[in-house]
Amino acid sequence: MPDQTRIVSPGPHDHAVRTAEGQVLLVPRDWELLPPGDAGLTRRVKAGGPTWTVKQKKGRRMFSLGVWAPADRIAAVRAGLAAERSTDAYAKRRQADAKRREKKQEEYVEDFRGAVLAFLNFDPAYAELAERLADAVTAHATPVGSGTVARTQRIPIERRAESAVIAWMRHQTTGYDNMKIPGVKGQRREVRRMLAERSRGLLQAYRAGQTVAAQHCPLQRALASS
Numbered sequence: 001m002p003d004q005t006r007i008v009s010p011g012p013h014d015h016a017v018r019t020a021e022g023q024v025l026l027v028p029r030d031w032e033l034l035p036p037g038d039a040g041l042t043r044r045v046k047a048g049g050p051t052w053t054v055k056q057k058k059g060r061r062m063f064s065l066g067v068w069a070p071a072d073r074i075a076a077v078r079a080g081l082a083a084e085r086s087t088d089a090y091a092k093r094r095q096a097d098a099k100r101r102e103k104k105q106e107e108y109v110e111d112f113r114g115a116v117l118a119f120l121n122f123d124p125a126y127a128e129l130a131e132r133l134a135d136a137v138t139a140h141a142t143p144v145g146s147g148t149v150a151r152t153q154r155i156p157i158e159r160r161a162e163s164a165v166i167a168w169m170r171h172q173t174t175g176y177d178n179m180k181i182p183g184v185k186g187q188r189r190e191v192r193r194m195l196a197e198r199s200r201g202l203l204q205a206y207r208a209g210q211t212v213a214a215q216h217c218p219l220q221r222a223l224a225s226s
Contacts, residue, residue, distance in 0.1 A: 002028045005050045010065065017052055017068070027052070032071035036064045044077045045069050105144060112150055113138040115161035123209030130206070132223050137161075137168045169199040172226070173218035 008017035008025070015027045027033075033054070034045055045051065045067060052068040084090055113134050122130035141150035141164040149155075149163040170176045174195045181188050202219055205212055214220045 002031070002052075003050050005046075006052045008052050008054055009056055010054060017054060025052075027068050028070075030071055031068045032074050033066045033068050034074050035066045041078060041081055042067055044081065045074055048073050048077060101144075105142075109138060109142045111157060112142050112161060112164075115157045116165060119158065119161045119165060120203065120206070122203075122206045125209050126206045129220070129223070133165070133219070136172075136223060136226055137164050140164075140168055165203075166196050166199055169202075169219065169222075170195050172222040173199065173202075 006017075006019065008019055011017045011024050017025050017027060019025060031052075034042060036042070046053075046069075049070070054065040054068065055062050056065055057063075116134040116137050117130060120130045120133060140146075141148045141160075144151070149167065150160050152160065155163075170192065176191070176195055179191065181191055202217070212220070
């Protein structure tokens with residue numbers, strides 16, 4: 001079966017894997033596990049023929065543990081890639097790519113911050129507070145690799161901004177992080193829903209221009225201490 005590309009999970013020992021059907025397969029003796037971390041190398045090794053990609057689910061996320069492939073193929077691809085990466089042309093291309101990514105990130109941060117401000121929609125009397133909150137949420141949510149909702153492309157930026165604000169407030173203005181929540185199915189989701197409603201109520205007070213005592217406002221206290 002080494003002639004078939006597969007997605008597998010860890011097996012009962014280091015040189016065995018388990019298929020989606022639960023079948024245990026022994027890794028061919030002449031294969032090697034290529035660890036994750038070098039996307040270019042992994043992509044070329046996979047393109048060269050059959051591989052077994054080892055994935056493991058932790059919580060709701062799926063993590064790659066590496067790719068099993070013929071050792072001679074990995075060595076040849078690694079050597080060729082190293083030679084290519086040592087050239088001036090490659091260095092210039094990498095520099096140009098980095099600049100493009102940086103520009104794209106800067107544009108996204110600006111767009112996201114604008115979406116946060118639009119969601120907040122505070123009364124003009126609280127414009128400065130809205131700016132500070134938008135800065136705090138954007139700084140937390142937009143870094144590349146942060147894994148926050150702001151980095152997903154599956155939902156519109158307006159919804160990303162709303163979710164990021166509510167998440168920031170949950171962690172910064174409530175006792176959520178220190179709560180002892182029973183391990184009952186749906187209980188954590190219910191607590192998060194309750195806290196989200198509380199946060200929305202506070203935001204609505206600022207949208208309506210109501211008088212809010214700074215010393216008693218968890219939002220203003222959080223921003224003052226950040």
